[in-house]
Amino acid sequence: MRAKLTPRGKDRREQLLRTSAQLFAERGYHPTSVADIVSALGVGKGVFYWYFSSKEELLAELLKAGNHELRKRQQQSIGTEGDSLRRIELGIEATLAWFADHRDHFSIIQFAATDETFAPVLARNEQIGLADTARHLKEAMADGRIADSDPDMLARAIHGVIGRLTRDYIIDRGASVAEVAELAKTFCLRGLTG
Amino acid sequence: MRAKLTPRGKDRREQLLRTSAQLFAERGYHPTSVADIVSALGVGKGVFYWYFSSKEELLAELLKAGNHELRKRQQQSIGTEGDSLRRIELGIEATLAWFADHRDHFSIIQFAATDETFAPVLARNEQIGLADTARHLKEAMADGRIADSDPDMLARAIHGVIGRLTRDYIIDRGASVAEVAELAKTFCLRGLTG
Amino acid sequence: MRAKLTPRGKDRREQLLRTSAQLFAERGYHPTSVADIVSALGVGKGVFYWYFSSKEELLAELLKAGNHELRKRQQQSIGTEGDSLRRIELGIEATLAWFADHRDHFSIIQFAATDETFAPVLARNEQIGLADTARHLKEAMADGRIADSDPDMLARAIHGVIGRLTRDYIIDRGASVAEVAELAKTFCLRGLTG
Amino acid sequence: MRAKLTPRGKDRREQLLRTSAQLFAERGYHPTSVADIVSALGVGKGVFYWYFSSKEELLAELLKAGNHELRKRQQQSIGTEGDSLRRIELGIEATLAWFADHRDHFSIIQFAATDETFAPVLARNEQIGLADTARHLKEAMADGRIADSDPDMLARAIHGVIGRLTRDYIIDRGASVAEVAELAKTFCLRGLTG
DNA sequence: TATGAATGAGTCTTCATTCAT
DNA sequence: AATGAATGAAGACTCATTCAT
Numbered sequence: 001m002r003a004k005l006t007p008r009g010k011d012r013r014e015q016l017l018r019t020s021a022q023l024f025a026e027r028g029y030h031p032t033s034v035a036d037i038v039s040a041l042g043v044g045k046g047v048f049y050w051y052f053s054s055k056e057e058l059l060a061e062l063l064k065a066g067n068h069e070l071r072k073r074q075q076q077s078i079g080t081e082g083d084s085l086r087r088i089e090l091g092i093e094a095t096l097a098w099f100a101d102h103r104d105h106f107s108i109i110q111f112a113a114t115d116e117t118f119a120p121v122l123a124r125n126e127q128i129g130l131a132d133t134a135r136h137l138k139e140a141m142a143d144g145r146i147a148d149s150d151p152d153m154l155a156r157a158i159h160g161v162i163g164r165l166t167r168d169y170i171i172d173r174g175a176s177v178a179e180v181a182e183l184a185k186t187f188c189l190r191g192l193t194g
Numbered sequence: 195m196r197a198k199l200t201p202r203g204k205d206r207r208e209q210l211l212r213t214s215a216q217l218f219a220e221r222g223y224h225p226t227s228v229a230d231i232v233s234a235l236g237v238g239k240g241v242f243y244w245y246f247s248s249k250e251e252l253l254a255e256l257l258k259a260g261n262h263e264l265r266k267r268q269q270q271s272i273g274t275e276g277d278s279l280r281r282i283e284l285g286i287e288a289t290l291a292w293f294a295d296h297r298d299h300f301s302i303i304q305f306a307a308t309d310e311t312f313a314p315v316l317a318r319n320e321q322i323g324l325a326d327t328a329r330h331l332k333e334a335m336a337d338g339r340i341a342d343s344d345p346d347m348l349a350r351a352i353h354g355v356i357g358r359l360t361r362d363y364i365i366d367r368g369a370s371v372a373e374v375a376e377l378a379k380t381f382c383l384r385g386l387t388g
Numbered sequence: 389m390r391a392k393l394t395p396r397g398k399d400r401r402e403q404l405l406r407t408s409a410q411l412f413a414e415r416g417y418h419p420t421s422v423a424d425i426v427s428a429l430g431v432g433k434g435v436f437y438w439y440f441s442s443k444e445e446l447l448a449e450l451l452k453a454g455n456h457e458l459r460k461r462q463q464q465s466i467g468t469e470g471d472s473l474r475r476i477e478l479g480i481e482a483t484l485a486w487f488a489d490h491r492d493h494f495s496i497i498q499f500a501a502t503d504e505t506f507a508p509v510l511a512r513n514e515q516i517g518l519a520d521t522a523r524h525l526k527e528a529m530a531d532g533r534i535a536d537s538d539p540d541m542l543a544r545a546i547h548g549v550i551g552r553l554t555r556d557y558i559i560d561r562g563a564s565v566a567e568v569a570e571l572a573k574t575f576c577l578r579g580l581t582g
Numbered sequence: 583m584r585a586k587l588t589p590r591g592k593d594r595r596e597q598l599l600r601t602s603a604q605l606f607a608e609r610g611y612h613p614t615s616v617a618d619i620v621s622a623l624g625v626g627k628g629v630f631y632w633y634f635s636s637k638e639e640l641l642a643e644l645l646k647a648g649n650h651e652l653r654k655r656q657q658q659s660i661g662t663e664g665d666s667l668r669r670i671e672l673g674i675e676a677t678l679a680w681f682a683d684h685r686d687h688f689s690i691i692q693f694a695a696t697d698e699t700f701a702p703v704l705a706r707n708e709q710i711g712l713a714d715t716a717r718h719l720k721e722a723m724a725d726g727r728i729a730d731s732d733p734d735m736l737a738r739a740i741h742g743v744i745g746r747l748t749r750d751y752i753i754d755r756g757a758s759v760a761e762v763a764e765l766a767k768t769f770c771l772r773g774l775t776g
Numbered sequence: 777t778a779t780g781a782a783t784g785a786g787t788c789t790t791c792a793t794t795c796a797t
Numbered sequence: 798a799a800t801g802a803a804t805g806a807a808g809a810c811t812c813a814t815t816c817a818t
Contacts, residue, residue: 006777008777009777028308029308033813034812034814035812043778044778044779044780045778045779045813045815046815046816049815050778054813054814055812055813110307111308114301114307115222116222150377153363154381157355157359160354160356160357161355162354163354164351164353164357165347165351168350169350180347183344183348183351186385187348187351187385188385190384190385191380191385192384193384199801200801202801203801203802206802206803227786227788229787229788237803239788239804240789240790240791240803240804240805241802241803241804242789243789244801244802248788248789249788249789394798396798416696421790421791421792422791422793423791432799433792433800433801434801435798435800437792437793437794442792442793443791443792495696498695498696499696501692501696502692504610537765538765542769544750544751545743545746545765545766547746548743548744548746548747549739551746552738552741552742552746553742556738557735571736571739574731575739575774578776579768579772580769582772582776588779588780588781594781612808615808616808616809616810617807617809627785627809628784628811629783630810632780632782
């Protein structure tokens with residue numbers, strides 16, 4: 001991770017990130033060699049190692065950047081909404097919508113989850129997302145909107161629903177976000193409120 | 195997949211299956227070499243290939259056998275229970291309990307999901323589980339116990355909850371099955387009935 | 389090579405020889421494993437090593453036995469023919485005819501020629517065949533039927549013609565022996581007599 | 583088959599080709615491992631795979647390049663000779679002479695003939711050589727220099743003679759080209775003209 | 777910045793042969 | 798005589814990474 005990059009250098013870096021993400025999603029991380037990546041861009045192998053110190057670092061970068069974007073989208077979507085449960089609904093929608101636009105990212109996360117190496121990055125990402133959800137849940141409990149219960153476990157249950165429906169419908173079948181979001185919101189909100 | 199195996203041969207095969215599952219779960223599939231597996235058993239490399247035609251076949255075998263066992267447990271647990279929603283609850287409990295006893299299997303499934311090679315086996319396994327759940331849901335809808343909705347999508351939502359809580363609590367933290375099952379059942383049942 | 393074999397034992401040995409020859413011809417010597425051979429016969433691996441001390445020995449056996457048969461056929465064909473040149477013609481015909489009936493053997497010889505291991509057996513076989521031909525040639529020279537020349541080199545030239553036409557027409561295209569023999573005899577006899 | 587090679591790269595490629603040819607000829611194709619090849623050059627194993635995608639490809643390359651050279655030599659030797667039969671004689675001589683200078687190549691062809699994998703390349707090479715010879719034969723027939731007969735079969739008979747004498751005298755005994763060519767030419771020309 | 781070349785440990789798999797029963 | 802099981806050396810090939818230019 002060089003500190004200073006010329007504009008051209010930034011472009012190259014972006015190119016590498018984009019191309020890798022695509023290839024990783026298509027073929028998987030291990031089956032995609034550094035040689036594949038650079039040759040897809042028509043450059044020499046040195047280029048890769050000029051911008052990234054290793055293949056692992058690149059994936060970590062991808063993971064971090066993706067999560068950053070996802071969260072931005074969630075926050076934009078939630079905006080200043082005052083209702084805690086409504087915030088959860090908006091978050092669900094935003095998440096599905098973002099993955100619909102960034103399908104590559106899903107498979108990458110999926111893989112990273114099976115490799116100890118990426119546990120730290122992934123854990124941090126998840127922690128952030130869970131904390132967001134849990135915050136809304138705690139507020140809803142404090143307001144008596146939902147019964148008292150373990151907010152962390154509930155947050156994980158909700159993320160489980162989102163993750164599974166995203167994979168099965170958004171990624172695998174290219175279903176419409178609205179349709180899936182509808183069921184996801186209903187199921188989760190009822191699950192919380194009873 | 196040799197047709198005839200002497201008792202001794204069956205034992206060896208089981209040993210290989212067990213040992214592999216353990217190593218795959220600990221270090222991951224790729225990082226575990228065939229050499230690691232056989233040397234853990236203190237036998238020659240050829241032994242592996244006497245019982246399995248490839249490392250891939252071994253994993254597929256593990257996947258199939260595991261799912262078979264899981265389903266057996268679910269069926270035993272459900273027994274002749276007549277109430278459709280209660281059957282779902284029993285299924286949730288049985289699943290968490292089985293994974294608590296077979297943590298290795300969870301990481302193996304997780305990995306397999308990231309490798310195209312195993313998509314067919316995995317798809318078949320999932321399909322079976324989903325169909326079981328969807329059947330109960332359809333019955334509940336027919337009986338007016340829950341509102342009409344897409345039973346397949348609901349089944350996947352439920353499996354999403356179970357999968358996530360299993361991973362985060364049963365596998366990662368060794369939490370008690372009862373405790374997790376309690377929340378999972380409540381969340382899912384409310385999610386269905388509103 | 390066990391000294392005494394029961395009648396049943398002799399059969400087994402023959403079966404092994406026949407099956408091996410066929411498989412070697414179809415797939416090649418190296419690509420055919422001992423496992424392939426015994427499993428084609430539906431017997432255990434021990435059987436193979438009961439009758440042959442090694443895969444190599446089996447091939448050598450095949451080579452020797454085949455050559456023995458070929459020569460028998462040539463001799464039967466030549467019988468008591470008094471004319472030396474006519475004897476060469478009869479030999480050519482008999483050789484083509486024998487290979488037409490034993491195509492497997494041709495590929496086996498072909499392979500053996502590329503492996504140092506079998507050089508001795510092959511050399512011995514060739515030597516015998518060449519000596520037969522050379523004897524007729526010497527007689528023809530002594531009788532003034534053909535010009536004096538190196539009988540060994542001439543014999544090899546004749547064998548070159550036979551070998552090549554056998555491969556290209558008898559083996560590869562299943563051409564009729566008569567047709568090929570016609571040209572072979574004409575070409576060789578003219579080559580000798582001018 | 584990398585498209586771009588620096589001068590240094592071209593050298594390496596040539597070295598690999600040369601070294602492999604030598605080792606294949608000495609020990610045979612299968613007994614020569616890629617490890618043997620690279621260690622004979624004192625380089626790492628990856629070098630081999632930088633220039634050739636497989637051991638097979640290397641051999642195919644060798645076969646093609648060799649045949650190309652041989653044919654060049656034949657054409658140079660024949661030049662603008664107008665007499666069809668004389669062209670055949672010149673071709674015979676050139677072939678023996680080329681193999682005398684490239685003995686390695688002979689064993690390589692010999693081996694390749696026993697492995698289905700190389701059948702296509704070999705077939706193409708042979709086809710070219712046979713077509714050349716057959717062309718001269720047809721001309722000779724048209725001119726009434728030799729009797730009408732199957733030109734393809736005759737070409738194969740001639741190649742049979744050349745192949746055999748090359749192997750037995752040029753390769754195995756290092757005999758003088760002139761001496762062998764003399765008999766080969768006489769035998770074949772007489773064989774044709776009667 | 778970038779390239780082509782090189783490294784070499786590590787992977788899966790094959791197979792002739794031997795052994796215990 | 799015969800079987801299923803086991804051995805283990807050897808082979809082709811991959812690939813992240815480094816280096817000389």
